[in-house]
Amino acid sequence: MSEYSFFGAVEKSFDKAAKFTKWDPGILEQIKQCNAVYRMHFPVKIGDKIEVVKAYRVQHSHHKLPCKGGIRFAMSVNLDEVMALAALMTYKCAIVNVPFAGAKGGITIDPKKYTPYELEKITRRYTSELIKKNFIGPGIDVPAPDYGTGEREMAWIVDTYQSMRPGEIDALGCVTGKPVTQGGVRGRREATGLGVFYGLREVCNMKDVMEKLGMTTGVAGKKVVVQGLGNVGYHSAKFFQEAGSKVVALAEFEGAIYNNDGLDIDAVFEHRKKTGSILNFPGATNFAKNTDALEFECDILIPAALENVINGENAPRVKAKVIGEAANGPLTPEADEILAKKGALVVPDMYLNAGGVTVSYFEWLKNLSHVRYGRMEKRFTENLNSHIIGQIEGLTGKKVAENEKEFIMHGPEEVDLVRSGLEETMITATREIMDAWKSNPEIPDMRTAAYVVAINKVGTSYAELGIFP
Structure with a gap:
């Protein structure tokens, strides 16, 4: 049995659907392919050793910008998986009418094996590699959390981006899934x-x-x-x-x-x-x-x-x-x-x-x-709804139940x-x-x-x- 390819499965589903559309075969081929694949290796000092970390960022489509997709930290991260997930992001955004194209990133590490400080170093270095190649930015490519990452990693990414792009007014939009206190x-x-x-x-x-x-x-x-x-x-x-x-x-x-x-x-x-x-x-x-x-x-x-x-x-x-x-x-x-x-x-x-x-x-x-x-x-809606309830109560001589009043007034x-x-x-x-x-x-x-x-x-x-x- 040949090895299962996640990207191959996505392509199979695409081909199955493509025959129900009327597009030129060239357009269909362009939609299907991954536009840009960035595979990188970078060194990070862990304890007194230097580790070489393997990571990816794939931009599947550029029919709209920015590209959008999460970043995974897992040992299972490989090019096939990242390409498949980037492609799914393109189709996902189109279906739900979100004006982004698909992307995906991943670092092949087991996050459980590193201290928070070591993970921070890996995340910041990965971000700086993306910045160098123009693979991140509010109008270019906007990562998010995925398997093995969360708000903490997104805060490190936004801080790294702001440090390397001082004065960029929309810098907070370079990544999503941030803590609410940091623009989430x-x-x-x-x-x-x-x-x-x-x-x-x-x-x-x-x-x-x-x-x-x-x-x-x-x-x-x-x-x-x-x-x-x-x-x-x-x-x-x-x-x-x-x-x-x-x-x-x-x-x-x-x-x-x-x-x-x-x-x-x-x-x-x-x-x-x-x-x-x-x-x-x-x-x-x-x-x-x-x-x-x-x-x-x-x-x-x-x-x-x-x-x-x-x-x-x-x-x-x-x-x-x-x-x-x-x-x-x-x-x-x-x-x-x-x-x-x-x-x-x-x-x-x-x-x-x-x-x-x-x-x-x-x-x-x-x-x-x-x-x-x-x-x-919020306050405008509350004041308006409060006024409407007051008028209804005044005209009917009846009181609106307290829980209903709260529900209607809520801005x-x-x-x-x-x-x-x-x-x-x-x-x-x-x-x-x-x-x-x-x-x-x-x-x-x-x-x-x-x-x-x-x-x-x-x-x-x-x-x-x-x-x-």
Whole structure:
């Protein structure tokens, strides 16, 4: 068996969708290829030794600028993975109408093996390498956190950039996912998980789609299984639980647990913090192995961990009717075909987990406008709503209930506006993909429909802008 190529799988999905579009083959080839690949090696002094670190930054497309994509710190980082994730970012941004092109970065290290000071040195050196080659900047290429990185690393990146580009007024926009105190945006942390919830909720609210699957509409009462209790998995599970779904099983790398009456996400999270494992959670049963959770009886399965966890081998045993790809590439193309034959609906990663980049876009806009969301309108809205309630109470002689009054009067905070923007983005994207799917009965699945939407948007850019020179 030939070695699995993640970029090859992305190309395969692209080709599958390209035949449902009307673009010139040259345009399609240009959209598919990675425009710029930067592979670097740099020395960093760790203790009294010098280590040579291998790192990457790939800009997949330049049909819009800046490019956008996270930076991974993991031993598994390689060129194939970074190219695939950069390509997915191009299509993801197009689908959710975020005016960026795709990029991705990675450093091949195990972050657990370094002290915070050593990680800071590696991050700053990587940033300086990007600056030297003009591979970072608010109008050029804007990184973000990914697997193995977070707010801390983004703060080091922005500080390095500002040090090397003194006086650049929009410098804060050179990276997103920063701490709120350093130009970050409220609502960024839960954005990807919340986006997964909004996308799947919209699918579940579509009567015709649910009838085909033999399910009722809405997410309330649905049985959900989540694999991965990281940031995305935790928040996805939490928002489903709050909406009245039952999270019946959870899986992590150390094992998996289930309870048919539902698990309390926060309690499991606390248990894991205390014991270092989700196993032996009171009231839950342990699975024999962590991958068994993927095959558990449920309505919605959310793989929110790493690539290719559902493949040709285990896909026939997956019982969920809806599979929501919260992770990047959790299904192989073989799994896709098996699940489609079984009549299951796979909601694809390239748009479903776009909550992160959508809110990154809001953060970037905030950095360019130099003002917090809600600062200008919050009090105005509260004063206006308060006046309207006063008028209604005066004219009717009746009082509005206190909790209703509070709800109506509330002026939007930054987090309210960010979540509202994310909800609008995910609902619009879901409907666009479903419309494309319905408009052509030949399109086999939702992933192909999502690619068709993405290819058409990127193709339109090339067609309208022309080919230089």
